[in-house]
Amino acid sequence: MKPLPTLRQLHYLVAVVDRCHFGKAAEACLVSQSTLSAGIQELENLLGAPLLERTRRTVLPTPLGREIADRARLVLKGAEELVDMARSVEDPMSGPLHLGVIPTIGPFLIPRVMPALRDSFPKLKLFLREDQTARLLDRLESGELDAAILALPYPSGDVESIDIAEDRFSVVCTPEHRLSDVTTPRPSDVALDDLLLLEDGHCLRDHALAACSMEGARQSAAFQGTSLHTLVQMVANGLGVTLLPQMALDSGILRGLDVVVRPLGGERPFRRIGLVWRRTSGRKETFRQLAAALKTEMSRDSGPQAPANGDASVRTAA
Known part of the structure; x- marks a missing residue:
């Protein structure tokens, strides 16, 4: 079975694409900037393609990075709905x-x-x-x-x-x-x-x-x-x-x-x-x-x- 991206890696990518800033994305994800950067690097290595263009001042998604981020949002939303479904069985009004x-x-x-x-x-x-x-x-x-x-x-x-x-x-x-x-x-x-x-x-x-x-x-x-x-x-x-x-x-x-x-x-x-x-x-x-x-x-x-x-x-x- 081929290795697959983790939800955490996809979450990191979406955060950076939305903000075009590593520091702000790391803050939103409640992790350090080095942890977030390492997670995205692992995702790029897994996919075998760059997802972000990095300079000293800015970070921009590549065309592939933007498309993957769009699809990742759907995956993350689906995962959240699975959790919501399980929780609602126990107590829907909590x-x-x-x-x-x-x-x-x-x-x-x-x-x-x-x-x-x-x-x-x-x-x-x-x-x-x-x-x-x-x-x-x-x-x-x-x-x-x-x-x-x-x-x-x-x-x-x-x-x-x-x-x-x-x-x-x-x-x-x-x-x-x-x-x-x-x-x-x-x-x-x-x-x-x-x-x-x-x-x-x-x-x-x-x-x-x-x-x-x-x-x-x-x-x-x-x-x-x-x-x-x-x-x-x-x-x-x-x-x-x-x-x-x-x-x-x-x-x-x-x-x-x-x-x-x-x-x-x-x-x-x-x-x-x-x-x-x-x-x-x-x-x-x-x-x-x-x-x-x-x-x-x-x-x-x-x-x-x-x-x-x-x-x-x-x-x-x-």
Whole structure:
């Protein structure tokens, strides 16, 4: 049987390729620089080809080194999933879990659910990462994240998901605005040239436009904000109207502002909130239990409503 690279050697190579620096790579791997360098040299000897170009100041991967590092990431991710699978058999709700969440959910949801999650799963150690959807999915695919809480629908690649809530949209405007007199504004009532939305890259922008049947007019909104807090300040100053999800309203984002809230009408005036993970992950029972707990917490009081179908069925996207 031919000799094969070790996982440690592949880990060292990926660390150097990602950082192009031996010292930083050694620090990330928690080993000395000499140990890391020796491990990569052993890998090069085993493969019979140079993987790195070394100078006194820089280190760069060769074309072969870059390709092997890309494949090594898949091997390392698969090995981690084998370990996760074995651990989840003993206690699926224990150990570290790296969870991503988007900015239009994280600040409103996390403070609300974390106390209950700590009480329900004291052995589960959550590490949270807030970022936009596309970057979270990239980190999910690379193995940096185990799962993510996203607003759906969104083209998510090879993942599975469970819906945990439906987050209804409401129209927010000043008392002087014409929509303040409409009990349940229809999508056609929301004038496009008056609508304030988040900038491109935030999936809430697309979901709000879809709720108003304005998918084809993504670049025409009057203002593009960087956060929901910015949008509500613009509305309060009479510069237009916006759509806010219920979880943001429940968090008190409008507290102290002289504005009016009206529930949006239409066929689907909401976004779906879901937990997503890699289809190949070995921690599916962990995610099912986490999704069930999130669904319970999000359905309490007057917040986002749990999916109407009752069961939190798993969806697969490819």
